[in-house]
Each structure stands twice: as C-alpha cells, then as structure tokens.
Amino acid sequence: MQSSGTDRSRRLLTAAAGALLAALMALVLIIGFRLATRIRDNVATLRRASLLQAYPSELSQQLTALRERLGTLEYTGGVQQELSDSVAGVNRDLTALEHRRGLDPTLLGTAEQLWRAYGPVLAPVLAYAGEPYSDTDFGSSLSVSGKMYYTQVRRAELFAQSHAPALHRQLTALTAALQKRTSNAAARLRLLLSAGVLAVLLLGGAAAYLQLARSRGERAAQAAEEQTRDILHTVREGLFLLDADYRIGSVWSQALNHLFGREDFAGLPFEELLRDKVSPATLATAMKYIKLLWGERAHENLIKSINPLGQLEVTLDNGRGGKETRYLQFNFHRVLGAKGVKHVLCTVADITSNVMLTRELHEAQESAHAQLDMMVGMLQSDPLQVGGFLDAAAAGLKHINAILKEPARSHAEFSKKLAGLARELHAIKGEASALNLMSIAQRVHHLEDMVESLKGKSELDGNDFLPLVLKLDELLAHLRAVREMIGRLGALQAPASAPADTLSSPVLRPVGAEELAATLQNLARKLAEDHGKPFTLSLEGLTEVPAQYLGALKDCLIQMLRNAAVHGIEPDTVRRAGSKSATGQVRAQFQRQADGFELVFEDDGAGLSPEALKQAAVRKQLLTAEQAAELDDRAALALIFKPGFSTRTEVSLDAGRGTGMDLVAKAIYGLGGRIGVSTHPGRFTRFKIALPVPRETAVA
Amino acid sequence: MLREEELKTFVDGTTRYFEVAAQQPATIGSPYLLEGEPAMHDYTGMINISGKREGVVYFTAPRAMLTVLLMKMQESDFSHESMRDLVGEVANTISGNARRDFGHDFVISVPSVFAGEKPQIPQPPGTRAFVIPIHWRSHSAKLVVSLT
Amino acid sequence: MSTDNARERRPVRLLIVDDSNIVRRRIERSQQFDDLQVVGTAANGIEALELARRTDPDLVTMDLTMPQMDGIECITQLVKFKPTVRILVISALADKATAVEAMECGANGFLNKPFSDRQLNEAIAELMA
Numbered sequence: 001m002q003s004s005g006t007d008r009s010r011r012l013l014t015a016a017a018g019a020l021l022a023a024l025m026a027l028v029l030i031i032g033f034r035l036a037t038r039i040r041d042n043v044a045t046l047r048r049a050s051l052l053q054a055y056p057s058e059l060s061q062q063l064t065a066l067r068e069r070l071g072t073l074e075y076t077g078g079v080q081q082e083l084s085d086s087v088a089g090v091n092r093d094l095t096a097l098e099h100r101r102g103l104d105p106t107l108l109g110t111a112e113q114l115w116r117a118y119g120p121v122l123a124p125v126l127a128y129a130g131e132p133y134s135d136t137d138f139g140s141s142l143s144v145s146g147k148m149y150y151t152q153v154r155r156a157e158l159f160a161q162s163h164a165p166a167l168h169r170q171l172t173a174l175t176a177a178l179q180k181r182t183s184n185a186a187a188r189l190r191l192l193l194s195a196g197v198l199a200v201l202l203l204g205g206a207a208a209y210l211q212l213a214r215s216r217g218e219r220a221a222q223a224a225e226e227q228t229r230d231i232l233h234t235v236r237e238g239l240f241l242l243d244a245d246y247r248i249g250s251v252w253s254q255a256l257n258h259l260f261g262r263e264d265f266a267g268l269p270f271e272e273l274l275r276d277k278v279s280p281a282t283l284a285t286a287m288k289y290i291k292l293l294w295g296e297r298a299h300e301n302l303i304k305s306i307n308p309l310g311q312l313e314v315t316l317d318n319g320r321g322g323k324e325t326r327y328l329q330f331n332f333h334r335v336l337g338a339k340g341v342k343h344v345l346c347t348v349a350d351i352t353s354n355v356m357l358t359r360e361l362h363e364a365q366e367s368a369h370a371q372l373d374m375m376v377g378m379l380q381s382d383p384l385q386v387g388g389f390l391d392a393a394a395a396g397l398k399h400i401n402a403i404l405k406e407p408a409r410s411h412a413e414f415s416k417k418l419a420g421l422a423r424e425l426h427a428i429k430g431e432a433s434a435l436n437l438m439s440i441a442q443r444v445h446h447l448e449d450m451v452e453s454l455k456g457k458s459e460l461d462g463n464d465f466l467p468l469v470l471k472l473d474e475l476l477a478h479l480r481a482v483r484e485m486i487g488r489l490g491a492l493q494a495p496a497s498a499p500a501d502t503l504s505s506p507v508l509r510p511v512g513a514e515e516l517a518a519t520l521q522n523l524a525r526k527l528a529e530d531h532g533k534p535f536t537l538s539l540e541g542l543t544e545v546p547a548q549y550l551g552a553l554k555d556c557l558i559q560m561l562r563n564a565a566v567h568g569i570e571p572d573t574v575r576r577a578g579s580k581s582a583t584g585q586v587r588a589q590f591q592r593q594a595d596g597f598e599l600v601f602e603d604d605g606a607g608l609s610p611e612a613l614k615q616a617a618v619r620k621q622l623l624t625a626e627q628a629a630e631l632d633d634r635a636a637l638a639l640i641f642k643p644g645f646s647t648r649t650e651v652s653l654d655a656g657r658g659t660g661m662d663l664v665a666k667a668i669y670g671l672g673g674r675i676g677v678s679t680h681p682g683r684f685t686r687f688k689i690a691l692p693v694p695r696e697t698a699v700a
Numbered sequence: 701m702l703r704e705e706e707l708k709t710f711v712d713g714t715t716r717y718f719e720v721a722a723q724q725p726a727t728i729g730s731p732y733l734l735e736g737e738p739a740m741h742d743y744t745g746m747i748n749i750s751g752k753r754e755g756v757v758y759f760t761a762p763r764a765m766l767t768v769l770l771m772k773m774q775e776s777d778f779s780h781e782s783m784r785d786l787v788g789e790v791a792n793t794i795s796g797n798a799r800r801d802f803g804h805d806f807v808i809s810v811p812s813v814f815a816g817e818k819p820q821i822p823q824p825p826g827t828r829a830f831v832i833p834i835h836w837r838s839h840s841a842k843l844v845v846s847l848t
Numbered sequence: 849m850s851t852d853n854a855r856e857r858r859p860v861r862l863l864i865v866d867d868s869n870i871v872r873r874r875i876e877r878s879q880q881f882d883d884l885q886v887v888g889t890a891a892n893g894i895e896a897l898e899l900a901r902r903t904d905p906d907l908v909t910m911d912l913t914m915p916q917m918d919g920i921e922c923i924t925q926l927v928k929f930k931p932t933v934r935i936l937v938i939s940a941l942a943d944k945a946t947a948v949e950a951m952e953c954g955a956n957g958f959l960n961k962p963f964s965d966r967q968l969n970e971a972i973a974e975l976m977a
Contacts, residue, residue: 285945292951302936302957302971306947324801325705404732409835414730462728462832466711467704469731473828476733 014210021203028196035189042182045100048093049175052111055090056164056171059118062086063157066125070150073133073140084126090115097174104177111170117163121156128152238348241335246270246290249343259328259348261317270346277314286330293334293344300334307332311355327355371439371485385515389431390483392551393440396428397476404469414460419643421468422451423663430558434523440482443475513543516554520561524586527565535569535584535603537561541591548694552671553599556664557588560601560687563660568605568685578682580604596673596693602686608679610636620645637677641665702830702847706802710757711832713797714843717790718836722772729833729840739831739842742766743783744814745791749798751807755827755847757798759790765839780815788813794843859885860976863905865896865922866938867914871961875909875938878965884972893917897925905933907975912939912950920950927954934975938963 062083069076094112132146142150231253232239238256241249248265257263260273270290274283285308292298304310309330315323329351335343403420407413425448432441450468454460517539524537545553569575569584576582586603614628617639623631631639639645643662668675673691711728718726743766746758766783775782791811798808829846862884866872872889887903890896892914900908908926912919923935937950940961947958959971 281945285948288948288952289944292948297954297956298951299957299974301974302959303951305960306944306951306958308944308948398735401733401735404730405831406730407833407840408730409727417730462730463708463711465731466707466728466832469733469830470702470704470707473702473733473830476828 011214014207014214017203017206017210021200021207024199024203025196028192028199032189032192032196035185035192039182039185039189041100042178042185045097046175046178046182048096049171049178052090052093052097053168053171053175055086055093056160056168058086059083059090059122060157060160060164063125063153063160067150067153067157070132070142070146070153073142076132080126080128083122087118087122087126104174107170107174107177111167111174114163114167114170118159118167121152121159124152125149125156236349238346240265240346241343242270242290242332242346243343244294246287248273256348259316259350274309278309278312282308282312290332290344293332294341296340300332304331311351325352326350327352367481371481375485385519386435386437386482386486388515389435389437390479390486392431393428393479396424397472397479400424400472404465404472408462411458411460414462414465415455418451418455422448422455423666425451426660427555427663430555430562431519433526434519434558436522436526437482440475440478443471443478447471447475513545513550516545516550516557517542519554520557520588523558523561524565527562531565533565533569533571533584534582535565535586537586537588540587540589542588544590544592544597546597546694549597549671549691552667553590556599556667556689557601559660559664560588561586564601564603564605564685568603568607570606574606593690597691599689599691600686601689602684604684607681607683607685608637608640608677609681613637613639617642617645637679640677641675702827702845706798706847707830707832707845709797709801710794710843710845713794714759714790714832714834716797717793718769718834721789722769722836724772724836726834726836728843729835731830731832734829734831734844734846738829738844740814741841742816743787745787745789745811746814747791747795747798747811748809749806749847750809753806753848755845757791757794757843757845757847759787759794759834759841759843761787761790761834761841762839765836765841768837768839784813784815859883860907861885861887861903861905862972863887863896863899863903863908864889865891865893865908865914865919866911867891868911871911871938875968878968884976891915893919893922893925896922897929900926900930900933904930907934907936907972909936909938910950910955912937912946920946920953923950923955924953936971936975938968 062079066076066079066083069079094108094115097108098112128145128149130145130149131143132149133140134143134146232251233254235253236255238253238259240252240256243249246269248268248270250266252265256265265273271283271287274286278286289303289306289308292303293300307330309328312328312330314326314328316326317323327350329349331347331349333345333347334341335345400421403417403424406417408417425444429441429444429448432438432444447468450471454464454468457464520539521537524535528534564586569586570578570580572582575584584603584605587601589600591598610631610633613636614623614631617623618625618628622639622642622645628636640661641664645662665675668689668691671691673689675690676688677686678688679685715726715728718724739760741760742763744758744760746756749755749757763783766786767778770778770782770786788811791813795808795811798806827846827848829844832843832845834841834843860883864872864875864886866875866889872891876886876889884907887905888899890899894917896908896910897917899905910919910923914922919937919939923937926933926935935955936957936959937947937955938959938961939947939950951958956975957971959967
C-alpha cells in the first residue's frame with residue numbers, strides 16, 4: 001500500500017545518510033591523523049632548525065674566545081672541546097634535517113654548502129693536539145706549534161666572522177620555511193576539523209529530520225490502523241474478505257462475532273460458516289453464486305437479485321440462553337487488484353427489523369386487499385345474506401372451539417377432534433366462497449390445511465393444536481373486522497342494522513328461499529368461471545322448503561353444487577367430443593310428497609364410476625382391497641357418503657377434502673331424512689333426498 | 701396478534717417447571733379460546749406484560765395438584781403460604797423464559813399471586829385469551845395467555 | 849441501414865428472446881438508447897440461435913422458461929458460438945439455483961420479472977459499458 005512504500009524509501013534514505021556520515025567521519029579522522037603526525041614532525045624539525053640558527057654566531061664566539069685565550073696564554077682545552085661539540089651539533093642537526101621529507105632541498109642544500117666551507121678552516125683548529133705554550137725562565141710564551149695554532153684559529157675566526165651571517169641567514173630562511181609549512185598544515189587541520197564538524201552537524205540534522213518524518217509517518221499509519229480497527233469494531237455489519245479458496249481472511253468486523261456467536265473466523269471456509277444454518281441445496285447455490293464473482297462474465301450489479309443469501313432465516317442465540325429467529329442478508333462485492341479479482345468482500349447485515357416491517361406492510365396490504373375484496377363481495381351480495389353467513393360462521397367457530405375445549409390427553413382423543421373440526425371448517429368455507437368472501441374462504445382453507453396435515457401424524461398432542469387455536473383466533477378477529485365493516489356499510493345503507501358480538505350473537509334472520517336461490521346461482525356462476533366449465537343451474541320449488549330445513553339444506557345444496565362443478569361436469573372440450581351440449585346442466589328440484597319432501601339434485605356430467613370409487617377408497621385406506629372387491633356397484637356408490645372420502649387428489653378451495661358428501665349425509669340424517677345416489681357413466685349423477693314433514697310447522 | 705413462538709415460550713416455561721421441579725414433565729392438553737369469565741382454580745400466579753405488547757399470562761392450579769407437586773419436591777409444608785409460593789414460582793419461571801426469548805419487546809412484571817378470591821384480570825380490548833390445559837399426573841391446571 | 853456511417857461506433861445490436869409477445873414488445877418499447885438497435889426477436893431457444901447466427905447480436909435478453917429449447921441450453925450454445933456476446937437473463941423464476949446456473953453457463957446479468965423500464969435501461973447500460 002501507499003504509506004508503506006514511502007516508509008521504505010525513507011528508511012533507505014536514513015540508512016544511506018548514516019553510512020555516509022560514518023564514511024565521512026572516518027575520512028576526517030584519517031586525514032586529521034596524518035596531518036597531526038606531520039605537524040608533530042614539523043615541530044621537531046623546527047626545533048632543530050631553530051637550534052641550528054644559533055650555531056654560526058656561537059662558533060664565531062668560541063673561535064674568538066679560543067684566540068683570546070691563546071693570546072693570554074690561558075688554558076684552551078675547554079674552549080676547544082666546546083667548539084668541537086658545536087661543530088658536531090651542526091653536523092648532527094643538518095644530517096637530521098636531510099631526512100625530513102618535504103623540506104625545501106635548495107634551502108637545505110645552500111646551508112649545507114655554506115657549512116661545508118667551514119670544514120677546511122675548522123679542521124686544523126679542531127685537530128690541534130700539541131702543547132701551545134713553552135715555559136722558559138723568562139716566563140711562558142707560545143710555542144712554535146702554538147704560534148701556528150694561533151694563526152689557524154685567527155684565520156678560522158675571521159672566516160667565521162665573515163661567513164656566519166650568510167649561514168645564519170640561510171638557516172633562518174630554512175626555519176621560516178619550516179614554520180610556514182607547519183602553520184599551513186595546522187590551518188589545513190583546522191579547516192578539516194571545521195568541515196568535519198559541519199558535515200556531522202548537517203548529517204545529524206538530516207538524520208534527525210528523517211527520523212522525525214518517519215515517526216510522523218508511523219504515527220499516521222498507526223492512526224490509520226487505529227481508525228480501521230475502530231471501524232471494524234463499530235460497524236453493525238459483519239465484514240470480511242474471502243480469498244480464492246472461499247476462506248475468510250484474517251481481519252473481520254466485531255459484528256460478525258455477535259452474528260454467528262463464534263470468534264474463530266480466520267481461514268474458516270465460507271461453507272463451514274453456513275453449514276448448520278442453511279439447507280445443503282441453498283449452500284451449494286450460494287457457493288456457485290460466489291464463484292460467479294471470481295469469473296469474468298457476470299456483472300456484479302446484475303446478479304444481486306439472484307443472491308441466494310439475500311435473505312437468510314437463521315436461528316441464533318439471543319445471548320440470554322434462548323434462541324431467536326433472525327434474518328441475515330449477505331452481500332458480495334468484488335475487490336479488484338492489478339490482476340483481476342483479488343478478494344470478494346462479504347457484508348452480513350441483520351435485516352430482521354426490515355423483514356418484519358416488510359412483512360407487516362405486506363400483511364397490512366393484504367388486509368387492505370381483503371377488505372376491498374370483502375367490500376366488492378358484499379356489494380355484490382345482499383348485506384343481510386352476509387350477516388346471516390357471519391352468524392352461521394360465528395356459530396360454527398363456536399362449535400369448533402367447543403370441540404377444542406373437550407379435554408384430551410391421548411393421541412386418540414386428539415385425533416377424534418380432527419374430523420369434527422374439518423367438517424365445520426368445510427361448511428364455513430363453502431358458504432364463504434358462495435358469497436364471494438374470498439378473504440374468509442382462504443383463511444378457513446388454510447385452517448383446513450392445518451387440520452389435514454395433523455391427520456397424517458402418528459402422534460398428536462396439545463402442542464400440535466397450538467397453531468390451530470392461534471389461527472382460529474386470527475379468523476375470529478377477521479370475522480369481527482368484516483362485521484364491523486358491514487356495520488359501517490349497513491349504517492350507510494340502512495341505519496337500523498345492528499352490529500353484534502362474534503362468538504355469541506343471535507341469528508339476524510332465517511335464510512329465505514330467495515336468498516338461497518341467489519346464493520346458489522352466485523356460486524354456480526363463480527364455479528363455472530373458476531373451473532372453466534360452463535353450466536347452468538336450474539332451481540325448482542325452493543319456495544316449498546320449510547323454514548326449519550332452509551339452513552341445513554343450504555349447506556347441502558352448496559356442497560352438492562360444488563361437487564357437481566368440480567367432479568361432475570366435464571370441460572366443454574370433453575363434452576363436445578362426447579356429443580353432449582357444451583354447456584352443462586345442473587338441476588335441483590324440491591317438491592312436496594305424500595309423506596314429506598323430496599329433493600332431487602342432478603348433473604349431466606361424467607357420472608360416478610363404481611370402480612374408481614372403490615380404488616379411491618382403498619387408496620384412502622377406508623377399505624382393504626379384498627373388502628372393495630366384494631362390494632357391488634350400489635355399495636360402491638354409497639362410499640361417497642363415508643367420512644374422509646374424496647376422488648380428487650389435489651386440494652383446492654372448492655372441493656376435494658373428502659368431507660363434502662359426508663357432511664351432506666350427516667345433515668340429512670340429522671333432519672331425519674335419507675339420501676341415495678344413482679349414476680350413469682358419461683351421462684349423469686343424481687342424488688335423491690327424502691325428508692320427513694318437520695315436527696313443528698313453520699311460521700310463515 | 702400473539703405469535704406461535706410466543707405462545708410456545710409460555711407453554712414451555714410452564715411444562716419445564718414441572719420437569720425440573722418434580723422430575724416429571726407436564727403435558728399440554730387441547731388448547732382453546734376463552735369464552736366468558738376467566739377459568740380459575742384455587743391458586744393463581746400471574747404476570748403482567750407491558751411495553752410494545754400488553755396483556756397477562758397466568759397459571760392457575762387446584763390445591764390437589766399443588767399438594768402432590770410439593771410432595772414430589774420433598775416439601776413437608778402444605779400450608780396456604782406454600783401453595784401461594786409455588787404458583788408464584790411457576791409464574792416466575794414463565795416470566796424468566798419470556799424475558800430470555802423476547803426481552804426486547806416485553807416489559808414483564810413481578811408475579812402476583814391470588815388464592816381463592818376471584819382476581820380482577822385485565823384483558824386487553826380486542827384480544828381473546830388462549831387457554832392451554834396443563835396435565836400433570838392425574839391433575840389438570842391451566843395456562844391462560846392474553847396478549848395484544 | 850449501413851452501420852459504418854453512424855458515427856465511429858456501430859450501434860449495439862440487441863436480440864430479444866422471450867416466448868411472450870407482451871414481454872418482447874415491452875422490451876422493444878422500453879429501450880431508450882440511440883445506439884441500440886433491435887436486430888431480432890425470438891420466441892424460443894432454437895429460433896434464438898438461428899437468429900443469432902444471422903444477425904450477430906452484441907446483446908441478448910433471454911427468458912429462461914421457453915418451449916422447445918430452454919434459456920439455459922440456449923445460453924450455453926450462444927456463448928460457445930459467440931463468446932463476446934452479452935446476455936441479460938430476464939425471468940420471473942423464483943428458483944435461485946436455476947438463475948445461478950444460467951449465470952454459470954455464461955449469462956452476464958439477471959433481471960427479475962416484472963421489471964420497470966428504468967431497471968431494464970440500467971441493466972442494458974451496465975452491460976453495454
């Protein structure tokens with residue numbers, strides 16, 4: 001990343017500066033050492049040179065002293081020895097100077113030359129070893145050799161006096177040159193040291209600057225890191241990267257821990273993360289989906305809608321020891337590097353509240369639809385009819401509640417309830433759909449489904465009935481809403497209409513014959529439309545139906561009409577092929593008989609097949625195959641009055657629960673009547689119902 | 701509207717109490733909707749729920765059942781106070797379960813206990829009460845849940 | 849129509865594959881790009897492949913559930929025959945596994961039915977980019 005790059009170059013720079021500084025210091029030290037050594041040598045030379053400087057005049061003085069001593073006949077040995085020492089000193093020092101490097105050779109050469117000139121005059125003086133004095137009676141005087149010696153000394157003195165200044169000058173010049181050299185070297189050393197100090201200061205400054213810059217860079221990097229950590233710590237979504245092996249990277253947001261109740265995400269295969277949380281099929285699809293992101297063809301934005309983990313229902317610990325259902329949303333984004341997809345960034349959000357809100361909205365919408373549906377239904381039918389239905393439904397539900405309330409502890413006791421529940425529900429559904437009250441019919445249908453699924457269970461207990469009673473409560477609430485709406489509608493239409501309580505309310509008015517006819521015709525139209533089977537319904541003599549029978553017969557007629565439409569009448573294509581009229585005929589005829597009443601209900605449809613009925617009964621396990629084989633046609637036909645019988649395998653709102661004709665039969669038996677069926681395959685099905693005269697005469 | 705998970709939580713809280721306290725689980729009978737006056741046995745432990753949702757949950761049991769329960773719990777004190785404590789305990793367990801499962805939405809009161817006298821049970825308007833019979837050994841008690 | 853005199857870029861050639869007339873017209877109508885040209889409409893996979901060979905489309909909108917040859921088979925063949933073609937699946941399919949399979953076979957994007965004009969135009973723009 002960018003910051004680490006500048007960091008590295010800065011570190012390199014610092015290292016280079018350090019190396020340079022060290023090299024420079026070494027150089028300064030070496031040169032300084034050599035300069036210092038040279039200065040030391042120069043100083044020694046200088047000392048010799050300055051000593052040399054004094055010799056010429058010293059020699060002159062010594063020679064003079066020697067001569068004077070000879071003149072006064074004093075002892076000369078000591079002075080001669082001093083002179084000899086001086087000559088040796090000059091020789092020694094000059095030789096020493098010759099070995100000094102860098103000394104101006106001409107200056108030294110001239111000095112040596114001048115000195116060499118002293119040699120011949122000094123040599124006899126120095127070499128003299130005789131007795132200079134001779135003692136006589138008259139006193140002492142110079143001996144012959146002493147006189148010669150005197151002459152030699154005098155000559156040497158004169159030579160020295162005349163040559164000393166030149167030699168002295170030469171030696172002074174030599175000293176001056178040496179002095180100049182030494183001071184030059186000292187100046188160079190000073191310069192070198194100053195330069196060294198300056199360089200050290202400069203490099204030190206640079207190093208300090210670089211160090212400062214680096215720590216500033218480090219601080220910035222540290223701050224960035226801290227911010228990243230804060231983000232990962234605070235963000236509400238689970239964030240992590242997936243590598244090409246679908247493993248989670250080494251960094252993830254804190255929220256992920258809470259969402260999944262674990263902390264060991266580093267390197268965890270994504271499949272592992274979800275293994276217990278989703279079905280294997282969904283997981284497989286999800287892995288394929290992520291793989292799409294590693295490929296090149298799929299556009300990230302254009303495959304979001306098919307993300308299989310867009311809304312995932314999971315059960316999570318709620319942190320208090322319990323479980324709760326949450327909804328998680330996984331999103332996947334490509335992270336692109338220089339060479340295509342580098343990672344896939346995965347975000348996990350808890351969208352439970354969103355889902356709940358959406359669901360509530362959806363429910364509200366559905367309820368609005370249901371209300372509209374209800375309004376349309378009620379506007380189409382007579383409000384009084386709907387009121388009657390609501391009363392009947394309330395009574396039915398009250399009965400259902402009574403069935404539920406009967407104590408039950410064993411499977412058998414629970415199981416016994418189911419048939420009664422199914423019958424009641426089926427009746428309510430029939431009437432609701434007859435009145436086009438689809439929102440109610442659908443709810444009841446749902447309840448029926450639940451009852452139906454319980455029938456298949458081998459072990460039933462109270463827990464299985466909990467959803468049922470909840471649904472029942474919901475249905476009651478819905479019925480009450482409908483009733484309230486009718487109240488409002490009624491207030492609009494006829495101010496006198498009285499609202500009533502759901503569970504216990506008096507029947508508004510007995511069902512009238514006209515109402516019954518309207519309901520049936522309405523239902524017939526709807527059934528013909530829904531099933532795409534055109535048929536007409538003709539009703540005769542319904543006005544003859546005694547008031548006591550109206551309620552029960554209505555249920556029966558609705559059921560038989562539904563059966564005729566669903567099972568009896570064939571689709572028009574089949575009818576044409578069978579040279580029938582395309583439109584089916586359904587007829588209900590009620591008439592007074594000598595000993596009571598007779599209701600004939602018939603359709604010109606496919607008729608009933610005794611064989612098919614027997615097979616169905618075996619399939620439903622109402623009969624064994626052996627029992628079925630023994631039944632004659634008549635007994636086979638009677639199977640349709642058996643509880644739990646149906647020839648249709650798929651279940652729809654209109655029929656097929658197998659509680660249709662047993663409900664009819666039960667109602668007829670309840671009125672003290674009889675029911676029979678006759679059929680001709682391909683031509684008709686006919687029900688004949690005989691009813692006694694009601695015990696109490698109807699009050700018209 | 702009461703949800704199935706919620707009802708389940710209350711029911712499980714109750715049956716679990718029996719399982720834990722008496723090492724013998726209770727079973728639930730056929731649930732139904734309450735019509736008319738609340739059905740009360742001798743002792744009743746009740747919690748009030750407020751907050752986003754409102755309502756009451758109560759456990760009501762006959763003296764005989766509570767006596768056997770106390771015996772199973774190795775108790776020797778079958779006084780009126782003991783009975784009251786016991787139904788209060790059951791209500792407490794239910795409330796604990798509810799707190800665990802829907803701590804966010806529910807504010808749950810400290811259990812109140814009634815004996816004999818017919819308490820004023822406030823029923824939120826527009827809601828029906830669910831009655832869940834609780835069978836344990838040969839005895840029956842009731843769990844009643846009424847929640848908006 | 850010559851494609852060379854329409855500026856430097858040739859228009860994007862669109863092939864619409866859907867067994868429903870209504871949807872086909874809907875897609876034809878909604879596209880609002882100057883440089884998009886509908887070169888054909890097909891009602892099933894076989895027709896679509898034939899048309900694709902004749903018209904050389906750049907972009908194909910593809911239904912999944914069609915008679916004779918379904919969308920997934922058609923996508924597979926189409927990509928084999930012209931790897932650079934871009935395919936937008938437009939389907940009412942609720943089954944995400946099939947949708948993902950279509951992507952695996954080489955489709956580039958997915959649009960759910962029903963869709964708005966805006967959604968369709970955005971999807972096409974994304975694929976043309």
